[in-house]
Amino acid sequence: MNRRQLAQGMIAATAWGVAGSATAATPGVASAAPSADEAWATSWAASVQGPYPVGNPSAQPDQSFAFPDAAEGARDQTFRLVLRPTLWGRRARLRFSNAFGTRPLELSAVHAGLQSGGAALLPGSNRPVRFGGAEQIAIPPGGQAWSDPVELPFAAEPDAALLIGRKLAVSFHIGGASGPSSGPMTWHAKALQTSYVSPPGSGAHAAEEGEAAFPFSTASWFFLDAVDMAAPAGTPVVLCFGDSITDGTASTMNGDDRWPDALARRLQALHGNRVAVVNAGIGGNQVVGPREYGPDKPFPGGPSALARMERDIIGLSGIRTVIWLEGINDFSRNGNASFDAVRDGMQAGVRRLREAIPGVRVLGATVVSALGSTSAAHGHAEQDAKRRSLNDFIRQSGLFDAVADFDSATLDPATGGLRPEMVPDSTIGGKGDRLHPNRAGYLAMAMAIDPADVLPRG
Template sequence: MRSLTGIVVASLLVASLQTASAKDNENWVVSWTGSVQGPYPVGNPSAQPDQKFAFPDPAAGARDQTFRLIVRPDIWGKQARIRLSNAFGTKPVTFDGVCAGLQLGSAALLRGSNRLVTFGGKMSVTVPPGDSVWSDPVTLPFAGQPDTLAGRRLAVSFHVVGESGPMTWHAKALTTSYVTAPGAGSKGTLEDEAAFPYTTASWFFLDAIEMTAPTDAFAIMAFGDSITDGTASTMNGDDRWPNVLSRRLKAIHGNKVAVVNGGIGGNQIAGPAEYGPGKPFPGGPASGQRLERDVLSLSGISSLIWLEGINDFSKNGNAESDKVIAAMKEGVARLRAKWPHIKIVGATVTTALGSSSAAHGFPEQDTKRKALNDFIRTSGTFDGVIDFDKATLDPQSGGLKPEFVPDSTTGGAGDKLHPNRTGYLAMGQAIDLDLFKPVRAGRSAKRKE
């Protein structure tokens, strides 16, 4: 596959020639991410509607249809740029009719808010397999006072010309988005909902949004697996632990901080060894294989919180703790080599002991988890530690605290692996905010790289 860096460089150089760009007193800061993990339908979605009407043939993918993806930017600016990804496709995908507008409700947009998005000054863009592309900056007419938009949702619409083939996606959005029927054509400029009969609980092709923000604004990347992605939190509730952290920080910094989510359900640190469209894995590529795309290619990140490892020790992963520790140390070294300023915070892995999941919950897994947590707490590898294990552990059973178990998304007894909304709230509240005092952030707007 072609490298992500080349296409990003080309698109950003073209974007710099456009009249709309970050002003001298502003930088680009990543505002939202949905880490792509593979070709649909390989992945671990939550509360997914039946997709057979929207996508009758997964191999063919989208066919002459329009997506209206709903996202919640964590920092707002007067201008935005979006990234479309074909990282796990097998053929070029052409997008046109790309728009960004403010969601009113369902697939309907606030009247007059929708704006066309261009790529190198053109209304369409073709993304080769294995690549991604940034849009030109687009002015958001409704963002005159960005502080007033906190918590609002942006609708990003785009039309897939012809058949896409295997669709690059993020399975576990825990957010409802909308799709037209196959063959419906380009509908992204419409502001009503009539053309979007089908829903999805996943994000397709779109994997990052950046906003213009004051030069002292900064972003924090929450990097990990399903417990960062938000399994068992509330559908459309924005109550994952990164959301809780964001709201706490916004009470201090307002619209100058973003906490973006780089979690993928089922992700591992040390495996799988190989990953690609022809050899997908539900948890996506190993963390080290996605650091460049999901972290280092984004703007304004000053800190990263790494919470991961339980899947490496599952029956599907079954890695030794030393191998996982080595892979985590390698990832930390790669981050610091490119961004010496970045603050990397290790988060202890929460218990899965007694889980009803067939791949989790056995004593050997818990022993390996404890060894990884000892490394995170005591090795000095990290600039700080968040003890999520302590915040969620029931000392008597060795499992999650009972009140953290029932599933908030679908109801029911829960799996004793993923904390619910109550557990994520406890995790978010356990974070020492002094870990995230503003520092010089990564990849400024002025650097096109």
């Protein structure tokens, strides 16, 4: 990328606040509706939470070979991120974030294709992605950018329904005129999905459909935080908002069995390829804490729920319903928040959502028990008392359009903690921490949701 292209890219990717106080999109076709009878619908999301390596990954391989220096980040290398859209369309657009970067993020050779297996792609599926017609873009620190629409001929009807459960691979090269390294990398730590990275200094390999260039693996997503699909106008998007229990801690690596995944399959059984369910969970997230957040003051749980609503909910496309499960971290020894503070925060958050998204449905999810947790910050009696008070508020206040009673679905009445069969860790086969439900627990949570509460008919 030369200096003129860098300057043009910086203009195209307008900076925004770390908390998402204003959104930015590449000018031109990237923001336009796909056609008169279509609209953009967010099909996948991964809330960015801070600069790598600050965060709470699960089942993470050794990253020192791919990223020897965290402060320098990626150095002249290519990422191949694997993700599962919950809705497929004939065209897509991608959102990249440099929210926690301190240098311009220079992306080039961006491609999107259908994963075959590992880092290999289905031959002939890999499509180039443009930004305002250019092959590269520079996103300033704190900024984000949407790509132009990219055609996905393999996802055109009637084949789109056959792709439910298949995975998209988004590949891109890092490095350009301002230097070969990205600097601090904006990331989502807990992908619970294997993606791939080429070695430092290896150059651009995004156009390649084979896997030889990608020896290193990661269990996190970097820079990419949303994918939209062209869908019939009015296609509903259900957004699951929360902490590690929404993010999927203790579920199965590459198993797609977090509770939002199981909910997506339930809704798709009813509606087919006409509904999307996206996950906006961050491990360690809190409703009201921390008070300050930024590249110079990172926190493993990311910005508070209230601080990230603009970016992670309001700035996405087609949101019809939000399911909010959060509060246990506020009441931990890391958060030390009062019940009143979390209650007031939820009221403010719901009010903000209804102001910004007319007609949005907001479901309150009761918080599951952490009593007896092996985590030093969780499991104490004071936390559980606040949790039960918050659940009473969620059930009885009338703030929410409906309630997803996850507590009743997972509670062991004999101990006040999680049911025994929901404790062992699905990902690594360990004992579990009595804080995060396993696959059995997440399935029970998804089955406790009434589809009519999420997407009422009529």
